[in-house]
Amino acid sequence: MPELSVVVPVFNERDNIPPLLAEIATALRGKVDFEIVYVDDDSSDDSRAVLAAQKASYPELRVLHHVTRSGQSTAVSNGVRAARGAWIATLDGDGQNDPADIPKLLAARAAAAPQIKLFAGWRTTRRDSFNKRISSKIANAVRSRMLKDATPDTGCGLKLFERETFLRLPYFDHMHRYLPALVRRAGYASQSVPVGHRPRTAGTSKYGMLDRLWVGLADLRGVAWLMRRAKITGVEED
Numbered sequence: 188m189p190e191l192s193v194v195v196p197v198f199n200e201r202d203n204i205p206p207l208l209a210e211i212a213t214a215l216r217g218k219v220d221f222e223i224v225y226v227d228d229d230s231s232d233d234s235r236a237v238l239a240a241q242k243a244s245y246p247e248l249r250v251l252h253h254v255t256r257s258g259q260s261t262a263v264s265n266g267v268r269a270a271r272g273a274w275i276a277t278l279d280g281d282g283q284n285d286p287a288d289i290p291k292l293l294a295a296r297a298a299a300a301p302q303i304k305l306f307a308g309w310r311t312t313r314r315d316s317f318n319k320r321i322s323s324k325i326a327n328a329v330r331s332r333m334l335k336d337a338t339p340d341t342g343c344g345l346k347l348f349e350r351e352t353f354l355r356l357p358y359f360d361h362m363h364r365y366l367p368a369l370v371r372r373a374g375y376a377s378q379s380v381p382v383g384h385r386p387r388t389a390g391t392s393k394y395g396m397l398d399r400l401w402v403g404l405a406d407l408r409g410v411a412w413l414m415r416r417a418k419i420t421g422v423e424e425d
Contacts, residue, residue, distance in 0.1 A: 188220075188271050188273075189220045189221050189222045189247075189271055189272045190220045190221065190272055190273065190274065191215070191219050191220070191221040191222075191275075191276060191293070192221065192222050192223075192224055192266075192267075192270035192272030192274070192275050192276070192350070193215070193221060193223045193224065193275075193276045193277075193278065193286075193289070194224045194226065194263060194266035194267055194270060194277050194278075195207070195223065195225050195226070195266075195277070195278050195279075195280050196226045196228060196262030196263050196266065196277075196279075196280055197225060197226070197227055197228065197230065197234055197238075197262075198227070198228040198229075198230050198234075198259075198262075198280070199230045199231060199234060199391075200230070200234055200280040200281060200282075200389075200390050201232045201233055201234045201237045201390075202389035202390060203281055203282040203388075203389050203390055204225075204234060204238060204280070205237070205241060206282065207278070207280065207282050207286070208223065208241055208244075208245055208248065210285070210286040210287070211223055211278070211286040211289075212245060212247065213286075213287075214286040214287045214289055214290060215286075215289060215290075218293075219293065221247060221272065222247050222248075222249060222270070222271060222272060223245065223247050223248045224250075224251065224266045224269060225238050225248065225249070225250050225251070225266075225280075226251045226252075226253070226263070226265055226266040227250065227251065227252045227253065228253045228256050228258065228259070228261075228262045229252070229253045229254065229255055229256040229257075235250070235252055238250045251265060251269055253265070258360055259363060260359070260360050260361050260362045261360065263277055263363050264358055264362075267350055267353050267354065268354070272350065273349065273350055274296070274347060274348070274349055274350060275346075275347070275348055275349075275350050275353065276289050276292065276346070276347045277344055277345065277346045277347075277363075278344055278345055279344030279345075281387050281390060281392075282385065282387065282388060282389070283344075283384055283385050283386070283387055284308065284343070284344050284345040284384070284385075285345075285382065285383045285384075285385060287383075288308065288345055288380075288382040289345075289347070291380060291382065292306045292308070292345070292346075292347035292380055292382075293347065295347075295380045296347060299378060300376075302375055303376045303377065304348055304349045304352040304370055304375040304376070304377070305346065305347070305348040305349075305352070305366055305367060305370045305375070305376075305377035305378070306346065306347040306348070306377070306379075306380050307338055307340070307341065307343060307346050307366070307377055307378070307379050307380065308340070308344070308345030308346060308379075308380060309339055309340045309343065309379040309380060309381050309382060310340055310343050310382060310384040311381045311382075312383075312384060333407055333411050334365070334407075334410060334411060334414060336365075336367040336371060336377075337367070337377075338367040338368075338377060338379055339379055340379065341365065341366065341367055341368075342364055343382065343384075344363075345382050346366065348366065348370070352370060352373065352375060353366075355373055356369045356370070356372075356373060357369065357413060359406075359409065361406050364406070365406065368410055368414060369410070369413075371414075372413060372414055372417045372419075373419075374419040
C-alpha cells in the first residue's frame with residue numbers, strides 16, 4: 188500500500204496533464220511510496236484519453252472518470268475514497284500548484300504534533316489576475332472572521348491531510364474550500380505552510396468571480412452553522 192496518494196481533480200485540462208504528471212513523479216520518486224489518482228470530472232475535451240495514454244509511462248497513475256459533471260469537491264472526495272494511501276496530497280489540475288512543494292508539506296507533517304491532521308498550502312505570492320487576487324483576499328478575510336479557522340489561504344489546492352480524518356468530515360459541494368474549519372470542528376488542528384504559485388500556461392479558469400461570491404456566501408453560512416452545532420468532548424472508558 189502506498190504511503191501517499193496524490194489526488195488531482197481535472198475538468199478540460201488536456202494540455203496540463205502530461206507536464207503536471209511528470210512534475211509529480213519527479214518530486215516524489217525515490218522519496219516516498221506513492222500513487223497518483225486523477226479524477227476526470229466528465230471533461231468535454233479529450234482529457235480522459237490523454238490520461239489513458241499516460242498510464243503506460245506512469246505505473247503510479249490511476250484514473251477515475253465521473254459519468255456526469257459533479258464539481259471539484261466531488262472529484263476530490265471520490266479520489267480520496269478510492270485512494271489507498273493513509274495520507275492524501277491534493278493538487279489543482281491547472282498546473283498552478285508546484286508538485287515540488289509536496290515534500291515541503293511532508294516535512295512539516297514529520298515535525299508536527301499528532302493532533303495536526305491538515306497541512307494547507309499558503310500561496311504567499313499569487314500569480315493570478317488582479318480581480319482574482321482581490322476577490323480571494325476579501326473572501327479569505329470574511330471567512331476567517333466568521334469561522335475563526337486561523338488560515339490565511341483556504342483556496343489553495345495544494346494540501347496534505349490524513350485520509351481517515353477527511354472521510355469523517357461532512358460532505359457538501361465546495362467543501363474543499365473549508366477544510367481547515369471542518370478539521371477543527373472534528374477536534375483536530377491544521378497548519379499553513381508557505382508554498383509557491385505559478386501562472387496558468389494552458390487552458391482557462393473554470394470559476395467566475397460572481398459565481399464564487401454567491402455560492403461562497405451560502406456555503407459560509409452553512410459552515411458557520413455546522414461549527415456552532417459541533418459538540419467535541421473527551422471520552423473515557425471505565
